[in-house]
Amino acid sequence: MASEYPTRRPDALTMEVVELIGDVVARFYADYEEAAGERALTGAQARLLSLLSLEPLPMRKLAKRLKCEPSNVTGIVDRLEARGLVERRPDPNDRRVKVAAATEEGRRAARDLRESLRFAREPLAALSGEEREALRGLLRRMLGADAGPEADSPA
Amino acid sequence: MASEYPTRRPDALTMEVVELIGDVVARFYADYEEAAGERALTGAQARLLSLLSLEPLPMRKLAKRLKCEPSNVTGIVDRLEARGLVERRPDPNDRRVKVAAATEEGRRAARDLRESLRFAREPLAALSGEEREALRGLLRRMLGADAGPEADSPA
């Protein structure tokens, strides 16, 4: 699936774009952490809460989505639960599984967070509507290209 | 300098682009961590080493570049130094400061890492040269828009 020539160096234009993407990533990441921090959340907590604000998920699936070990999710959910942002529910179909769900307050916090992403407004504001559409198209193709590792439902 | 109406919700197109950027960020970040991991480096170690592969830097400046506390840098440099990838040198002009510098092996590791970023090749490979140029332009404008916080030299 991967490149046939893993050591071939990309051309200058590609390298420059990679550099720029790296900068954007750094900016976005920093802004995200800061927005989370303003709500006394860590980045990991914010990411988990964002997932749960869409739909409740069992611990196991949370771990898969966050690409980490289930034992790690336990701790993050513990801390969010202690603050009343998340709760654990039993799964009626399988008494082993605990379904983590955002509470009303948790959903509110997640919405707040999403809407406060400064990065969304400021740098993007420099682009016209047409340019944003062009950017959307390019990003979609980048992401679609290597087919996101969606090994989720066929588990 | 920021938006006048911090709570105004962005339009749908903007939100979608933000979503896509988020996805790109997640992909890039994961790939970066993985590439680092393959060389037995953590993400933080890899980022610090990348900086030092360009030029030696005093601890204080490293902290500024990494946007973290100097006390944190101490530990990361400690671990890299223990592995021979980085060394601390005295600053002839100021006996208080320690200048961290990548060793030959450290520079090699950083170059390796940079060239192995899969994200550089695969998703970008889906774009034509023209599209890459367009993307470069858009990213540049996004980053230039809010003037990167370059409070570095006037320190």
Place this chain on the structure above:
DNA sequence: TCAGTTGTTTCACTACCTGAAACAACCATG
């Protein structure tokens, strides 16, 4: 029934990260 599997947690361990305090070296001023 009972062996194997799966979902969650606990535990030990490492790394990251912050803030406060210690310490050395610099610098300015009297």
Place this chain on the structure above:
DNA sequence: CATGGTTGTTTCAGGTAGTGAAACAACTGA
């Protein structure tokens, strides 16, 4: 040149994130 303030680095305590192994309960299939 003494001395007090500042700056650069480290140490420490404390909390979060992350892994991997082991424990445990509950499910599943033979």
